[in-house]
Each structure stands twice: as structure tokens, then as C-alpha cells.
Amino acid sequence: MTANKNTPVILLTIILASLSTIAPFSIDTYLPSFPSVASELNASTVQMQQSLSMYMLGFAIMTLFSGSLSDALGRRAMTLLALLVYSATSYACSQVNDIDTFLWLRLVQGVAASVGIVIGRAVVRDLYSGAEAQRMMSNVMLFFAMAPAIAPVVGGMLEVTLGWRYIFIFLMLLGLLVFFLVALYLPETLPPEQRHSMHPLTLIRNYMHAITHVRFTALALIVAFNFAGFFIYIMSSPQLLFTHLGYAADDFYIMFVPIVIGIMAGSYASARLSGYYPAAMIILIGSAIMLLASLLNMLQAYYLSVNALNVIAPVVFYAVGMALTMPALTVLGIDQLPDNRGLASSLQGFMHMGVNALVAGMVAPLVFNSIGGLAESMLGFHLLGLLLFIWVFYIGESALKKHKPA
Secondary structure (H helix, E strand, O other): OOOOOOOOHHHHHHHHHHHHHHHHHHHHOOHHHHHHHHHHHOOOHHHHHHHHHHHHHHHHHHHHHHHHHHHHHOHHHHHHHHHHHHHHHHHHHHHOOOHHHHHHHHHHHHHHHHHHHHHHHHHHHHHOOHHHHHHHHHHHHHHHHHHHHHHHHHHHHHHHHOOOHHHHHHHHHHHHHHHHHHHHHOOOOOOHHHOOOOOHHHHHHHHHHHHOOHHHHHHHHHHHHHHHHHHHHHHOHHHHHHHHOOOOHHHOHHHHHHHHHHHHHHHHHHHHHEOOEOHHHHHHHHHHHHHHHHHHHHHHHHHOOOOHHHHHHHHHHHHHHHHHHHHHHHHHHHHOOOOOHHHHHHHHHHHHHHHHHHHHHHHHHHHOOOHHHHHHHHHHHHHHHHHHHHHHHHHOHHHHOOOOOO
16 A cells, blocks of 8 residues: 555644554553453453553563664554554454463553554654644644543443453454554655664664763653653552442543543643743643642542542643643654654653553552552652753753753
8 A cells, every 4th residue: 555645734643643542542441341351361450450561561662662663664664564463462352261361462462552652753753843843743642642531431331332352352443443544644754865774783872872861861751750640540540430439330431531621621732832932831831730730639639528529620630731741842852862753752652651661560559549649649750750840941951951962
């Protein structure tokens, strides 16, 4: 198949946004089915948590390399291959009868899912710059940030009506749909003359330059920590809704529909403000919103009764600020390595997923039984991101100017 070279901006946005949603959909769609999957596959609670960790492990490992491979081989071929592997693995997950096979399939699914989000971000910077890049990234990030909120709602409906295996059939169909969109309409955005060598020494040198680029690393970690303050609630949503609030599998919309609205509001504001205000100002506003939301969350956790309004409202408020900051931070990060955008996107994704894996595998199991523990985790992760933001844009600015982008 040959892609259309004159793809309309709206269709291109849909394609890039679809690529970004596959990864979070793969994590969150089956969260409402944890009890039924565990029962049918004779899996323990720990093994079900491992199904998240295995996915994230595969995702994180491949994220390190998918951007560099696309810098050398082009964006399209890698994306198409990954989507085929993802679809096949999703179907295999729907057919398993034991937890061990399920865990290994989730590892491979994570490997395949990582490619789309990494390459999608690189494509944005291949095609756009400045405020245009931030607006496009805002639109893509809107779907990326919405996906963790929408996915459990879809999963809950599938669980109640058809059963957990159809969740993975749904993921297979999603992968195939995006495959055909990419094949038909996404042009190759990295011409051969701009590609990089795959020589191991060259790759090592490029990675070392990126990892030791202080501003790039700090910007990537700010995104990761800010998102972690939100992600802790996504990973804990089964316990939060089932245990603390007393809801059922088809009630996930009570939490996630408001979150989607908050993310949409933040992403819309980010797109509208880009070009009118400096990126640092937009990030500062979003950070202030997240800090206020985190503090309100602490107050409700320790001084108010446990009900849906008190618990969910601060998370929605936090999501607004998070969605406001993510596009600007992502574009600024990639701009630190303009000659290695795929590699930059890879490392951003790796750090993001690495922190997410920490949240899913270690932090969430420690705090999801406590409303106060969840609130403390949100505040703690955001403070890490806020401290880095203050250092990057204010305290350390003079020192960072000495380290110019390659």
C-alpha cells in the first residue's frame, strides 16, 4: 500500500492520535475484568498485577530502540510491522487458558504497542515546528491522555456484555484499524538523506549525548512525574471504585467521564494558548493547577467523607493541569535533540513508561487500599515534577544555556 502524500491535517491528526492511544488502551481496557480474568485463568492478585508490569517491561525495552530504528529505517515500515504484531498478540491474548502464557503475550504486546506512540511524536516534529508543533502535539496528547480514562469504560461495558476475552478482540480490531489508516494515509516523513547510521558506535554515542543532556532529561522526567500523579488513580481504579466507593464493573464511567472532560479542557486550553504565551508560562499555569488540585486532594482525603464527588473532583482538576502542560513539555524536550527526533521521542517514552511501571508495580499496591495514601502519592509525584520545572526554567537556566542542543 502507498500512503497519500497530501493527507489532510485533520486525518493526519486522527492517525497520530490513534497511534498514541493504543498503548494506554492496552493497559486500561481490561482493568474492570481483573476479577474475571483471575478467576478463569486461576491467577492470583500478584499475577494480575504482573500482567501490567510485563506489558510495561516490554514497552519500556522497545521504547529505547524504536525511535532510533525509525531514524535509520524510516517511520512507516516500523509502524506497520508493529501494528501487525500488536493485532496478532491481542488476538492470542483472547484465546489463552493459563496465566503464564498470558503474561508472556502481554510482554510482546507491550513491545509492539510502544512503537506507535514513539514514532507518532517524532512525525509531529518531522512535519511541524514552533507553535504549530505544540498545537498538533496538544491534539495528539488529548487522545493520549483521554485513553486511560475512556478505556476502562469501554472495558467495563465489554466485560458486562460479552466477557473479558472480547476486550482483547476489541484491541485486535483497534490495531488493524490503525494499520490500515497508516498504510493508506500516513506518508513517510523522514526522507532517506536525513536518516542515521545503525552502526552500534554511532547509536551509543547518540544515546550518551541524549542521556547526558541535562535539559532534555529533566523535561522528560517532568512529564513522567506529572503523569504519575494522575496514573496512580488509573492503576488503582479497580480498588478505588469497587472497594472504596462500592461500584461495579459497568460503573467506571462515574470516575472516567469527568476525567475525560478535564483532559479535554486542558488540551483545548493548551492548543489555544500556544503561540500567544511562552511555553514556560503555559507550563507554569498547568503546574499551579496541579499543585492546587493535589493540596485539595489531601484535604478531602483526611477531612471529608469518602464519596465519589470528594474523591474524583480533585483528580479531574489535576487532569486539567496535566493536559495543559504535556504538549509544551514534550515539544520542548524533542527540540533539545533536533537531529535525533526519533531517539529523543524514544527516551521520552522510556522514562515516561519507566515511571509508570514503578507506579503500577510498586507504588499502587502499597497505597490503593488507602484514600490518604493515594492523595499523598499524587502530591509527591507532582512535587517532584514541580521541583524539576523550577530548576529547569528558573534556578538552573543560566547553567543550562551552556549546554546547547546538538
